[in-house]
Amino acid sequence: SMQCFPSLVLALSSLLGALALLQLSLYLRVPSRYGKHEERLCRPRGRLPARCAWFLQELPSFLVPALLLALRSPPRLEPLGCRLLCCLFCWHYFYRTFIYPFFTRGRPFPLQLLFFGMLFCIYNGFLQGYYLIYCAEYPNDWCTDIRFTSGLLLFLLGMGINIHSDLLLRQLRKPGEVIYKIPQGGLFTYISGANYFGEIVEWFGFAVATWSLPAFAFAFFTLCCIGPRAYHHHRYYLKTFTDYPKSRKALIPFVF
Ligand code: NDX
Numbered sequence: 001s002m003q004c005f006p007s008l009v010l011a012l013s014s015l016l017g018a019l020a021l022l023q024l025s026l027y028l029r030v031p032s033r034y035g036k037h038e039e040r041l042c043r044p045r046g047r048l049p050a051r052c053a054w055f056l057q058e059l060p061s062f063l064v065p066a067l068l069l070a071l072r073s074p075p076r077l078e079p080l081g082c083r084l085l086c087c088l089f090c091w092h093y094f095y096r097t098f099i100y101p102f103f104t105r106g107r108p109f110p111l112q113l114l115f116f117g118m119l120f121c122i123y124n125g126f127l128q129g130y131y132l133i134y135c136a137e138y139p140n141d142w143c144t145d146i147r148f149t150s151g152l153l154l155f156l157l158g159m160g161i162n163i164h165s166d167l168l169l170r171q172l173r174k175p176g177e178v179i180y181k182i183p184q185g186g187l188f189t190y191i192s193g194a195n196y197f198g199e200i201v202e203w204f205g206f207a208v209a210t211w212s213l214p215a216f217a218f219a220f221f222t223l224c225c226i227g228p229r230a231y232h233h234h235r236y237y238l239k240t241f242t243d244y245p246k247s248r249k250a251l252i253p254f255v256f
Pocket of ligand 1: 019020022023026032034035036057058104105106107113114116117118120121162166169170172173178179180181182183195196199221222225226229
């Protein structure tokens with residue numbers, strides 16, 4: 001049966017950190033090509049409806065850790081912290097896989113990015129799940145540790161912001177519409193990337209709550225992946241809407 005290989009965790013986490021840096025260098029200059037940044041002329045056939053694409057892409061991030069958790073033998077009963085943290089991760093991806101896609105009004109998603117997105121979700125789902133189920137060691141009172149409680153609070157706050165902002169974005173369109181409007185309400189009052197801000201807060205909260213290298217690597221990856229995207233969204237809005245609110249920032253309220 002499976003066991004913990006600390007060197008595997010270290011290697012996979014380092015690679016994730018390296019991928020994050022690669023993304024940062026790629027996407028600071030040009031945005032990743034989906035949604036409002038897709039180049040209009042390129043291959044109109046290589047796309048899948050947003051609903052299927054997001055479902056397929058995010059599914060492994062739910063399935064892989066959920067299976068690791070369910071199939072571990074003997075089942076891990078102590079400590080509670082590991083299972084709870086693994087469930088938090090799965091809970092986010094339950095939302096992202098089974099709820100978010102069914103309400104999205106997004107435009108069709110490029111197949112090529114879908115493929116890489118899926119690979120990424122398998123990779124990260126395995127890393128986070130494997131670490132928490134087979135490697136992590138927490139004292140029995142971890143649930144009352146300040147790192148766990150403050151991290152959990154950040155996670156929940158970020159998730160709330162993310163889900164609420166996704167909802168505000170969705171309501172900008174009537175079913176079938178694919179146009180872009182100026183997002184209003186919630187944290188969009190202050191920043192263009194409110195949904196991204198929520199997601200970043202969420203995963204840094206998760207990293208603090210798990211106090212682990214894999215989770216910090218993933219939080220850093222998220223920052224490098226959607227941080228630049230928030231900046232490109234912001235630039236897009238400034239270019240497209242002459243009446244775009246002047247005081248609004250890209251990602252961090254009042255700052256940047
Ligand atoms: N999926 C995470 N890298 C990504 C898919 C792409 O969950 O090769 C990372 C995720 C993947 C990426 C994923 C990983 C890296 C990849 C990349 C592709 C290339 C890259 C694999 C897996 C890669 C290397 C080099 C390392 C190998 O029509 P539309 O779609 O624009 O409509 C949008 C609508 N909307 C508006 N409607 C009306 N008016 C407006 N003004 C509107 N603005 C937007 O709202 C959408 O339907 C919806 C949301 O749009 P948008 O653009 O704000 O968010 P989106 O980027 O689509 O993300 C959706 C949610 C969001 O909550 C975000 O926080 C979360 O997913 N997310 C997204 C990306 C990554 C991630 C979370 C994470 O890293 N944790």
